[in-house]
Amino acid sequence: MSESLMQRVWSRLRTIGALCYYLGIVPMFRIPTLLPFVFATPFTILFILYVTGNPSAFKFGVAGAITMSVSQQGLFLGADLTNLKIEHKFQSIVVASPVTPAVYMFAVALAELVFAAPAVAILLTVVVLSSSVSAVAILEILAVIIMTWVTTSSIGFFLSTYLLNTRTAFLTVSFISILLSVLPPVFYPLTVIPEGFRWIAELVPTTHSSILVQDAVGLNVAGSSVLVSWVTLLGFTVAFLLVALFKARWREG
Numbered sequence: 083m084s085e086s087l088m089q090r091v092w093s094r095l096r097t098i099g100a101l102c103y104y105l106g107i108v109p110m111f112r113i114p115t116l117l118p119f120v121f122a123t124p125f126t127i128l129f130i131l132y133v134t135g136n137p138s139a140f141k142f143g144v145a146g147a148i149t150m151s152v153s154q155q156g157l158f159l160g161a162d163l164t165n166l167k168i169e170h171k172f173q174s175i176v177v178a179s180p181v182t183p184a185v186y187m188f189a190v191a192l193a194e195l196v197f198a199a200p201a202v203a204i205l206l207t208v209v210v211l212s213s214s215v216s217a218v219a220i221l222e223i224l225a226v227i228i229m230t231w232v233t234t235s236s237i238g239f240f241l242s243t244y245l246l247n248t249r250t251a252f253l254t255v256s257f258i259s260i261l262l263s264v265l266p267p268v269f270y271p272l273t274v275i276p277e278g279f280r281w282i283a284e285l286v287p288t289t290h291s292s293i294l295v296q297d298a299v300g301l302n303v304a305g306s307s308v309l310v311s312w313v314t315l316l317g318f319t320v321a322f323l324l325v326a327l328f329k330a331r332w333r334e335g
Contacts, residue, residue: 106193156234
């Protein structure tokens, strides 16, 4: 029984690796001009904060850029999967194979994360060079990145199973990306928002992602807010993952 379990695990890991390679690594090297798409918006906002703000504003910008780079790629999983489903009928092939929805989602989500990896690596280098961060702080940022990636990828996967055309998918995902990465306190502190309205911002997963990264890079964040953000972000991660796995429309009709 244990050997059979190991074979199933190995088979799924191999499937994830193969899909990630062909959908993520190969396109990244064959069409490197796609990479600026990942860098464009977060690095533009970071540059504006750098030339017009103070060192504190730049740190908020770094935290926001990390959060946006990861969440943007997770959400655009929805547009890419919709394109694969409608234009290439790839989901129909996967449905007819032994590949499970969870394996398919994580494989393509990992491919999306591969595209975000260069941007995240540059931003982490900026964090190390511009702030006195410890190894523990870097590990905290990596944990936030993983939870944000799972959360937004789950949203993207769920949407892709209901969206009916690629144009709608791109517009929907772009709009949600703005709602999650630009309007909430991702590039600025939560305290800027009047206290009576902060609860609205706290309903957004990326708010908590950015708060945790802000704390890791040395910005002044209340300890209670940090603890609440860890618990809340973990809750969002589990909740959206369950929605993606159990409420997504895997088979047509």
